[in-house]
Amino acid sequence: MAEIKERLLPPKPASAANLRELSYRPPISGRQPFQGIDVLGLKKRGQGLRSWIRVDTSGNSQVIEVDKFTMMRRCDLPARDLRLLDPLFVYPSTILGREKAIVVNLEQIRCIITADEVLLLNSLDSYVLQYVVELQRRLQAAGAGEVWQSEGELSRRRGGSRNIDNMFGTPSPDYLPFEFRALEVALESACTFLDSQAAELEIEAYPLLDELTSKISTLNLERVRRLKSRLVALTRRVQKVRDEIEQLMDDDGDMAEMYLTEKKSRMELSCYGDQSLLGYRSTDGALSLSAPVSPVSSPPESRRLEKSLSIARSRHESMRSSESGAETQSIEELEMLLEAYFVVIDSTLNKLTSLKEYIDDTEDFINIQLDNVRNQLIQFELLLTTATFVVAIFGV
Numbered sequence: 001m002a003e004i005k006e007r008l009l010p011p012k013p014a015s016a017a018n019l020r021e022l023s024y025r026p027p028i029s030g031r032q033p034f035q036g037i038d039v040l041g042l043k044k045r046g047q048g049l050r051s052w053i054r055v056d057t058s059g060n061s062q063v064i065e066v067d068k069f070t071m072m073r074r075c076d077l078p079a080r081d082l083r084l085l086d087p088l089f090v091y092p093s094t095i096l097g098r099e100k101a102i103v104v105n106l107e108q109i110r111c112i113i114t115a116d117e118v119l120l121l122n123s124l125d126s127y128v129l130q131y132v133v134e135l136q137r138r139l140q141a142a143g144a145g146e147v148w149q150s151e152g153e154l155s156r157r158r159g160g161s162r163n164i165d166n167m168f169g170t171p172s173p174d175y176l177p178f179e180f181r182a183l184e185v186a187l188e189s190a191c192t193f194l195d196s197q198a199a200e201l202e203i204e205a206y207p208l209l210d211e212l213t214s215k216i217s218t219l220n221l222e223r224v225r226r227l228k229s230r231l232v233a234l235t236r237r238v239q240k241v242r243d244e245i246e247q248l249m250d251d252d253g254d255m256a257e258m259y260l261t262e263k264k265s266r267m268e269l270s271c272y273g274d275q276s277l278l279g280y281r282s283t284d285g286a287l288s289l290s291a292p293v294s295p296v297s298s299p300p301e302s303r304r305l306e307k308s309l310s311i312a313r314s315r316h317e318s319m320r321s322s323e324s325g326a327e328t329q330s331i332e333e334l335e336m337l338l339e340a341y342f343v344v345i346d347s348t349l350n351k352l353t354s355l356k357e358y359i360d361d362t363e364d365f366i367n368i369q370l371d372n373v374r375n376q377l378i379q380f381e382l383l384l385t386t387a388t389f390v391v392a393i394f395g396v
Contacts, residue, residue: 051122053132057178059139061132063122075101075112075119085110085121093190093241095183095248097258102179106190106241113182115260127193135185142181177261180337187245187341194238195348198355201231205355209362216366228359235352242345245338255334 049065066074068082081103084091087110096103102113108127111120120132176184205227212220248254 053120053122055118055120055132055135055139055182057116057139059136061136071112071119075114077101077103077112085112087121087123093237093244095244097254099257099263100260102183102258102260104183104186106186107193107237109186109189111182111186113179113186113260115177115179115264118182127189131185131189134189135182138181138185139178176333176337177259179258179260180334183258184337184341187337190241191341191344191348194234194241194345195351197234198238198348198351201227201234202351202355205231205359209358213362213365216369224359224362228356231352231356231359235349235356238345238349238352242342242349245342245345249335249338249342252331255331255338258334 049067052064052066052071053061054064055061068079071077071082072079076099081096081098083089084094084096084103084105091105093107094103094105100114104111104113108123108125109120109131111118118135120128208220208223208227212224
């Protein structure tokens with residue numbers, strides 16, 4: 001873990017280190033205001049620069065320092081979306097699909113996912129470093145798998161294979177684009193973190209509740225009260241993640257908006273088509289200007305316009321059909337991905353619900369015991385009052 005921190009954190013220049021030793025004093029409480037962020041450098045520059053970990057599609061990572069407005073222009077995001085990733089504020093778990101990026105705020109994982117890169121707030125949190133390492137491992141493994149698949153297809157083609165799927169090079173059904181892989185790792189990290197906290201709470205809760213049933217004391221009641229407050233807070237966080245995944249699964253438009261690779265390829269294809277059409281028109285115009293005018297051989301203007309309109313119409317229809325097919329496929333891929341982690345987070349929520357029911361049953365059992373003790377005290381008080389009345393009569 002120390003090697004990962006040294007590799008991900010930016011190098012500190014000697015001048016900045018000396019300046020920090022002379023002018024910066026640690027707070028009395030011992031807590032650092034930001035982990036992995038040069039606060040003194042931020043005050044010195046006054047530009048709000050933040051350290052980000054950038055992971056590209058090949059799995060290579062680097063640390064960059066970018067200010068807020070540059071990040072907004074780079075990812076085409078409004079300021080309120082970047083505010084969700086601010087470590088100074090505590091926002092509930094959110095997954096937002098935008099035109100060119102996906103904003104993810106899941107527990108400790110706060111990142112921006114685009115079609116080409118993942119921008120993650122640099123931090124010393126162990127879960128953030130595990131997210132980076134796991135994402136790099138999966139991207140590098142996927143790259144090695146694609147190279148192996150391409151070599152296998154090349155060998156089959158050399159061997160004279162006539163399979164239609166191999167000739168056209170259709171991708172495997174398990175293929176996921178880059179943004180879905182990064183989102184999958186983020187969902188897995190968040191679900192694993194919440195499930196581990198729920199397991200720790202279960203390990204601590206059941207012996208404490210059993211001890212409370214055997215011995216009712218003020219100390220045990222206080223420990224159960226603190227345990228129940230932690231349980232309620234964790235249940236809210238798990239419920240928020242579950243509701244966010246369920247809301248995404250119910251909205252097909254939001255899921256289609258998150259397919260960034262397909263949108264980028266369509267945009268590049270449309271730009272390339274427009275450039276080729278403009279080049280065709282320019283060459284056509286140059287030929288018409290250079291060629292001599294002949295009323296017999298030159299086609300009429302209306303026929304040429306109709307031909308260009310028919311070409312544009314057919315191209316638009318083909319693009320619409322390919323767009324609808326890709327959108328349906330992307331929705332299915334993302335829906336299956338979200339369903340898998342919805343089941344995981346739902347099982348975690350069921351664990352917490354069962355623990356809460358066990359605590360409620362323990363409280364009911366304790367109340368029954370207290371009612372029984374109260375009834376015994378009332379009976380003893382009644383017996384004592386009767387004996388006192390009999391003694392008083394004999395005394396009179």
